[in-house]
Amino acid sequence: MDTYSDGLLIGALVILILVSAFFSSSETGMVAINRYRLRHLARQGQKAAKRVETLLKRTDRLLSVILIGNNFVNNFAATVAAILAIRWLGDSGAAVAPVVITIIMLVFAEITPKTYAAMRPERVAFPASLILKPLQVVLAPLVWMVNGVSSMLLRLGGIRPNEHDDDHLSPEELRTVVNEAGGLIPENHQKMLLNILDLETVTVEDIMVPRNEMVGIDLDDDMHDILTTLRSSQHTRLPVFNGDPNNMIGLLHLRKLSRLLLKEEINKAELMQYTVEPYFVPEATSLHQQLINFQNAKRRIGIVVDEYGDVHGLVTLEDILEEIVGEFTTDLAATSQDIHPQEDGSYVIDGSSTLRDINRALQWELPTDGPKTLNGLILEYLQDIPDANISVRIDRYLIEILQVKDNMVKAVRARRAEVN
Template sequence: MLQLTALVLLLVLSGAFSMTETVMMAANRYKLRSRAAAGHTGARLALDLLGKTDRLLGVVLLFNNLVNIAAATLSSVITIDLFGEERWALGTGTVLLTFFILVFSEITPKVIGAHYADRLAPILSYPLTALLKVAYFAVWFVNLFVSGLLHLLRLKPVQEDGPASLSIDELRAMVLESGHYMPAKHRSILVNLFDLEHITVEDVMTARGAIESIDLSAPEEDIRQQLATSYHTRLPVFEDDSERVIGILHLRRVLGRVLDGQLSRDAIRALTSPPYFIPANTSIYTQLQYFQENQQRMALVVDEYGELLGLVTLEDIIEELIGKFTTSMPDGSDRISWGQDGSVLVDGSQNLRELNRKLGLALPLDGPKTLNGLILEYLQDIPEGELSIKIADTPIEVVQTQDRMVRTARIFRPVAAGGPPTTAPGPDR
């Protein structure tokens, strides 16, 4: 009876060491660092052990194997005492012991350890630290041979004394899998942060054709009317040639002149600030830093030849991170949604990134930035009438063209977007 009790105790100890091995290997090190920074002693001890993996595994496997060997020896003794040295008895005892070890000392404890690793790691670190101090010489002696074998195999274990380095994709995966630990809006902002280096100002700018600006060659009454009805606080100013911007006008500066009735072209010209130009391929992360360093909120985007492409503001970059938040200008982009017939009518100047985000599409972003540009590039021509095309499995109908550009187009919901297949009317290209 005493021998059976000792055997059960050995199996329990074996299970404890097996569970400890799994717990320490499966524990989330970032959670442990967070708890250790808050002053949790167990978490700190666990991190110390994980920083020296060879010693950690050495002490766990040393005692685990000692217990298993002792259990096997005791099982043989019990079998001989009960049935003698019969081969069938020894074989049966070996099979039964293997079954008990697998079920009660290996699989079950390791499954439990894997499920509760973060909770158990700080607790188990206390006895593990004590055992390592007791058996330090034995662990060190065993690791001498382990190190020699690894050297022969030309393998060099890496000691993780600091935080493990993670790639951008791995960090993104961690954020996306954060689940209920983080609100969806916070996850969205963090994921957008990872894309800042890959998004250029050309992706978020307002195209040149959609820029509201002041032409000093226009009648003064028209200029006053435009200033009075503008939805913006800063406007580019040019004279005769829209490519030649002479400055940026802040409407607050002209308010006093308007009230005094002294507003003139020369006064507007004197109140403008020098324009701030940036190349189109600048990443919005870099541009965000430039805005801060130069104390600017608006920049004019130019291509490699110096031609004006569009305009980007600090708000454009912030909205790329957190979504639309300003209501200072009437904008139909926020109201873009599928109609009951599975289609939506959009302006040709609509940004492709915004369309993909609002409608769940996969229109290509590596070329033109607007729907008009995408259609013209696809056709290699300027459409003169209504026609239908399909780009990235998305049916698109050109509804209206004007001034050598697509003014209005109708997009039909692709089958992949979750709706019934729709067919755009008109000739297919």
């Protein structure tokens, strides 16, 4: 046996295995790299990121270059291994060589480099792009020919190679990304991002102040009562109507009335001079759209109406912002006027409280896909107007009805049922 020539063949085989490992790791690294992080790094001006991003714009060409190089190297390595085996073992080496070279290639040229590349895609893809980019130019004619044949075969199968899904995230996929961000995003910021995504699914009806809780000015009232309402109001804008909220006249900005309220006598005509036209909002409008509508209309408060034009309540810009940043308080259950914690761990809750507010305050999961208030949920569940001292179980929550008045559940005692 020629020791020198054997040494050359062994050296060539080692180099071929290393080159094969390069192509294998490059393929995995390029595919596994985070496209959004890559785009971010490219926009920051990182040259390696720009090279990789350019290569990935035509994934078919990139994979063709890698696979052509990998297959060429692997076949050459198998040939060299066969020659060495025949030299060392004679004719029986031809049977042994495929088994040995397969194991070697799997361990050193496939599994190990691909595993490392999957774990550290940037460390592999960025330096590999220095070789793959010029190699793409050198092998361009062969790549063009191979891709042409491949595209023809795909078209025969009814697949158009140039058609591919856009690299965009759906809202639900984006929600998963935010949830999986972990410590990369502060918890408060994470909640706000998720709340912003919820704006598309939540409607104005879900967060509006119900009609029966609206504070407004009824022009049919005595002027003394109107002034008392104006001077004691905690709101800066009040709806103005005649007798019934359905006869809405406009909205009154109390800051503009500050000087007028100092006068001893004010008449309704003077009051009307500071009233602007009402801004009506359909109850099914999503919060995302309504936020844009408020911005375009330069308004901060809207009167919510149903499909028949009847007034159902009002919604403010602040209500929508609170859906994003949360209530401006630290303990909703302790500060809410509608939720009163009890010593036994239950809560006395006003029946007009919205289910969203209750869920947010107590971290509960009362169903919100139907009625919007606790009263509505109980009435829908019972299909009747109940008497007091009746208890019901809705999902995992025990609810005792404490007071019923004017055909409405006014107060309940509720607790989460213990799970056995």
